[in-house]
Amino acid sequence: MMRRRDLAFLVLALTVAAACLRLGFWQLDRLEERRAHNALIRQRLALPPLELSEVEWAEADLAYRNAEGAGLWDPAYEFVLINRARGGVPGAHLITPLQIEAGSVAILVDRGWVPQEAAGDEGREVYAAQGIVHVSGVLKPAQQEPSWAFLADPTPVPGGPPRTGWRVLHIPWIQRQIPYPLAPYYLELTVPPSGGAQPEPEVAFDLSEGPHLGYAIQWFLFSGIALGGGAVWVRRRVRPVG
Numbered sequence: 001m002m003r004r005r006d007l008a009f010l011v012l013a014l015t016v017a018a019a020c021l022r023l024g025f026w027q028l029d030r031l032e033e034r035r036a037h038n039a040l041i042r043q044r045l046a047l048p049p050l051e052l053s054e055v056e057w058a059e060a061d062l063a064y065r066n067a068e069g070a071g072l073w074d075p076a077y078e079f080v081l082i083n084r085a086r087g088g089v090p091g092a093h094l095i096t097p098l099q100i101e102a103g104s105v106a107i108l109v110d111r112g113w114v115p116q117e118a119a120g121d122e123g124r125e126v127y128a129a130q131g132i133v134h135v136s137g138v139l140k141p142a143q144q145e146p147s148w149a150f151l152a153d154p155t156p157v158p159g160g161p162p163r164t165g166w167r168v169l170h171i172p173w174i175q176r177q178i179p180y181p182l183a184p185y186y187l188e189l190t191v192p193p194s195g196g197a198q199p200e201p202e203v204a205f206d207l208s209e210g211p212h213l214g215y216a217i218q219w220f221l222f223s224g225i226a227l228g229g230g231a232v233w234v235r236r237r238v239r240p241v242g
Helices: 004-045 123-127 171-177 212-237
Strands: 066-073 079-081 091-100 106-115 132-141 182-189
Touching: 004 212, 091 182, 106 123, 106 132, 171 182
Parallel strands: 106 182
Antiparallel strands: 066 091, 066 132, 079 091, 091 106, 132 182
16 A cells, blocks of 8 residues: 555656656757757868858858868957867957958958967057968858857947957848948858968867767666666565455
8 A cells, every 4th residue: 555655756766767768768859859950061072172252152062061261350350269178278369350262251260269468459469460361271160159148249349349258150130330331141260371370270170979878878877866766666565465
């Protein structure tokens, strides 16, 4: 015979077990998504590089394609992506618009990492970008602003001075402070341009499978613990009839 509170505990244990089981399968789904995404990146990186001046930006998904070309830096609208530590050292990523030679648009170029002391207006002078330059890197889609408003970048004020520090490289918002059209992708340099001091470019993609398999195993273990604990509790608490 089972008491009401014992029955309630059993229902709770079953609910917890079911929730943990669902979370485990969700992590396995995330793992498959990441594997498919990694396979897509590898496939596109193996393709011949695109010429920036010949790209038809509106026609296809160009994310993670190698691209190269020449253009003119525009330091007037240069900015940094803040809070980009590397190896435990605080810093930022330096972003400079590149007006593509013989192209109809400009493209934002992530030139790489700079230490925090070089991220300010005066500190960036050592990386001053001038004249025609040849660049080579990987096209990436615009980053998405977080859903929590307090974490998002403030919307630029029309006609106001351009912001020089952003948390996220969200091209539609950055476009509001730049007077000429921007490509819907940005170029992350893999090789620094020649001449003068340069930021440290990114050198590799994270194509690991991430923690999803480990998390799935943990959720399945929690589910088993909840079921096992509920069964032991009921076995000890149920009173025989008669």
